[in-house]
Amino acid sequence: MAAAITAASSLTVSSSLSKTKTPLHASKPVNLPFPVSVSLPCKNRLNRTLRVVNSISVSDPGLRTGPDDLVSSILSKVRQTDGGLSLTKEQHKEVAEVARELQKYCVKEPVKCPLIFGGKLKVLDSEWIQVIFEPPVLKIGGMKFKYGFESEVKLQISYIDEKIRLGKGSKGSLFVFQRRQ
Template identity: 50%
Template sequence: MAAAAFSLTLSSPVSKPHTFCTSYYSKPINASFSASLPCKRSPRTALKIVRAVSISSPDLRTGPDDLVASILSKVNQSDGGVSLAKEEHKEVAEVAQELQKYCVEAPVKCPLIFGEWDVVYCSVPTSPGGGYRSAFGRLFFKTKEMIQAVEAPDTVRNKVSFTALGFLDGEVSLKGKLNALDEKWIQVVFEPPELKVGGLEFRYGGQSEVKLQITYIDEKIRLGLGSRGSLFVFQRRTQAA
């Protein structure tokens, strides 16, 4: 079922570190290079030069904080990527590729994956929410929010909230169990979707599964790459005071 195709980037149920992942970032060595250390290595480990970069572009970002700010500025208020032009999708992909250089060594084992996340972007905008997010579906269903909750040790909950026909509130939700395939890839098997519209509530369809790679994670965002190449950007939800 297309509605099950929420991307996720999750943790292995068999590995539960007791401390949060810590990444060590060095300042650029010079104007042409940036360096990083994965979180599991000692700060005394030799710096790894990732590659030379040009400083001719005014939009260039070389540090993780700048890259995170840049990608969020491009995808926020884009209706999950729907309103972006082809060139803008390309810019998002370029920033995501740069951020991969700062990903922790074993993101599947990083406790930062747990919590609630807003699905703020997908390179294939119809993937989160399936038919409800298609060009035809958007004529009748206005998406209010797309949320993914990752709960220890191995539970994933996806929810798309919408307004149908301009006056009926509804939501589609899925619950899944995750399995780690390696240190970067996970598989999640989802139960049949549950649909709630007005006072009605029912399940439809069958099980579904996704395989995804975690390409970057920190306290603010998480990037995921689907097995078919779709890029997802998740932004951590802030807790109300």
């Protein structure tokens, strides 16, 4: 799998498949035909060198190569954001940009796709569904309490695959649903 990275000054990259080290002296993206492993001269408390393995961030959507890269990008942007609540305005824009790119790869009638998943779904037309969410359950010790009532949202499915489903709400909100593994 090829990778593209931008080097700020110079960086030595070594493949986990060989002992070869490739020095990079560039300020433009460099395509590498092997997995990337970067060793940084950073020491932790136990005086061991820390390694970053296969971690590449691509902020320019023009450098993404297809839906798999876009799905990984959107999931990394929304992960651990408390349902998107902790995203800044700029981060919301980045997520929306990736969602627009992913929409180009959506199947024709996403609601008929066998990959559709999640809660109670009611098909409204070829792109729109109504999702009914169960009320949240509060667990205290061995006791469970339902908290509130069912809620629902109408979503236009803009992308679906075996990992995620993207939906745009009737008021413009973006929903990113990830399939449980």
